[in-house]
Amino acid sequence: MKLITDLYLGDCRNELKKVPDNSIDLIVTSPPYADQRKSTYGGVSVSEYVQWFLPISKELFRVLKPTGTFILNIKEKVVDGERSTYVMELILGMRKQGWFWTEEFIWHKKNCYPGKWSNRFRDAWERLLQFNKDKKFNMYQDAVKVPIGDWAKNRLKNLSETDKKRDNAKNGSGFGKNISNWVGKDTVYPTNVVYLSTECNNKNHSAAFPRELPEWFIRLFTQENDTVLDPFMGSGTTIEVANRMKRNSVGIEIVPEYYETVRQQFSLTEYYLMDSAIEDGELESTGCYRVC
Amino acid sequence: MKLITDLYLGDCRNELKKVPDNSIDLIVTSPPYADQRKSTYGGVSVSEYVQWFLPISKELFRVLKPTGTFILNIKEKVVDGERSTYVMELILGMRKQGWFWTEEFIWHKKNCYPGKWSNRFRDAWERLLQFNKDKKFNMYQDAVKVPIGDWAKNRLKNLSETDKKRDNAKNGSGFGKNISNWVGKDTVYPTNVVYLSTECNNKNHSAAFPRELPEWFIRLFTQENDTVLDPFMGSGTTIEVANRMKRNSVGIEIVPEYYETVRQQFSLTEYYLMDSAIEDGELESTGCYRVC
C-alpha cells in the first residue's frame, strides 16, 4: 500500500477546510504558545489565545474520525508572577464544542530550561492533553508496552550516582525494592507520565519536541496506514515520524521556510523508505507526497 | 521556645473560624477528593465539590499571613470516562476570592497505584497547586537544594578556554554561561516536579501522602517557629512532620478516630522531641499540644 503525505502551506484556520470530515485517526500538535515564537508565528497574545484557538479545535473536531484522538501539547506561561488560566479556559471551551477531555498526560522534561528566580523554580513539565470525540476510541496499549528487561537495564544504567544519592536521602523508598517487584514480568504498561529530554540539536535542524513524543502517541493511537495530522507542522517532526512508521500524514504550516524545508525532505521520501527497508530487512512499497 | 500544636475536632468549615486572621505561614493539605472516602467524609459529589470547597478556601485566605503560601494537593477523578473539570473550576473560583495561582507543582509518583484499564494508563501524577495572597511571599529556596548532576564531575575536571569566560548563546536567547562559575558547586535548585514514592505505611487513613511531600514544602516556605495548618489532618502526617521540624502547627479533623489517634500521638510529644534531640546531638525544649 502506498503511503501519502499531504502538505499544506498556509494558516490552518483556512487550510483545515480542505481536509475531509472524519478522515483523521490522530492529531498530534504543539501550537505556538501564547506570546511565544513571536518572530516566526507572530505571537498570539494571552488574552486572545482561547478565542484564537477555539475555531481551530472546532475544525479539528470535524476532521477527526469518531474513533480518533487529539493530543495537544501546551503549557501556560507566567504572567505578572502568576500562571495564566488560558489553558483551563481552553479545555472548558473545547468541552462545549463536544470534545471529551479524556486524560492529561504529563511530559516530565529531563533537561528543562535553566534559570533562577526568587519566587519559583525551573519549569520541568508540560501538558499533553488528550481529547476525544467519542468515549470509545482506538487505543493500542500493547504497542507501547515496555520490555521490562530493557526498562530495568536502561533505568539502572541511566540512574546516576546522584540519583541514587537523592533516592537514598529519602529513607525507605529504595529503588532496588521497586526493581525486585518487576522480576519475572517481561513487559509492563507505561503510566500517564512521559519522561523525556527536549532535543538539543547541535545541528541546523530545529525540532519543537523530541521525536519520541509523537512516536509514542502514534504507536498508542494508530495502526499502519492510519492517518496522522499536525496542523502546526513546524519543522515536521510529527509528519516525518508518522511517515517512517508507515502512517499517512497531513501537515499544515504557515511559515514558508519551514514548509519548504519539509517539502524538500519529502522529495527524498523514497530514499527514506529504502533506508527503513534495509534496516528492517524487508522490502517496502514506496510513498509519495502531495502539495495541496 | 516552646512549640505549640493546636488540634481541633470537627468540620473545618466551622473549626477554621476559631483560627485568628493572618496567623498561618503555610497551609499544606490534601482534601478528600470528590466521591472518595465516602465512608469517612460523607463523600462530596463531583457536582457540588467547588461549592463545597470555596467557603473553606475563603476561610483559609483569612487565616493565612500575607507572606504565607497555600499548597493544595488534588487530582480530578475520572467520571464517565472523562477527567472532571472541578479542579479547574476551583482554581478559577479561588482567583475570584483574591488568591493568586502562583504555580502548579507536579508530584510524579515513583510507584503509582497498579491497575489496568482499556482506555487509560495508570495515573502517576497529582497536582500540587500553589496559591498566595500576595505576589511577595516567603520562599527559602536554599533549604531544598539537591545534589548536582553527575555531568558536573567530568565537565568541571578541566576547563577549556571558552569555559573560563562568559560564552553567550548564539541563538540570541540572551543566555550565556561561564562554566568556571560552576567549579565547587555541589548542590542545585530543584524544579517544579517532585519525584517521590507513595508511602504505604499509613495505617488507617485511606489517603497515601508521603511525609517527604509536606516536609519539602515546609522547608521551602517556612522557618523554625513558623506555623503550619492542615485543615484536613487525617492521620496527621503534615502536623507530625511540622512538629518534628520545629514548626508550630494547627490540625483540624472531622473523624473522631483519626483525631483521637493524632491526639494520643501528641501526648508523646516530649518523647518525639527527645528522639530528635538525640539524633541532632543537642538538647531541645519540649513542645505541647492543646485540644481546642
Added chain:
DNA sequence: AGCTCTTATGAATCATTGA
C-alpha cells in the same frame, strides 16, 4: 566498537532601566 571529552542550546522569568 566503546569510551571520554567538548560544545551548543532549550516554548523562561524577573528586576531594572528608559521612554
Added chain:
DNA sequence: GTCAATGATTCATAAGAGC
C-alpha cells in the same frame, strides 16, 4: 503613573569529535 525594552541568571542533555 504605565508600558516596553534590556540585562542577568541557570542546569542537563545529546550530538559530535577524538582516542
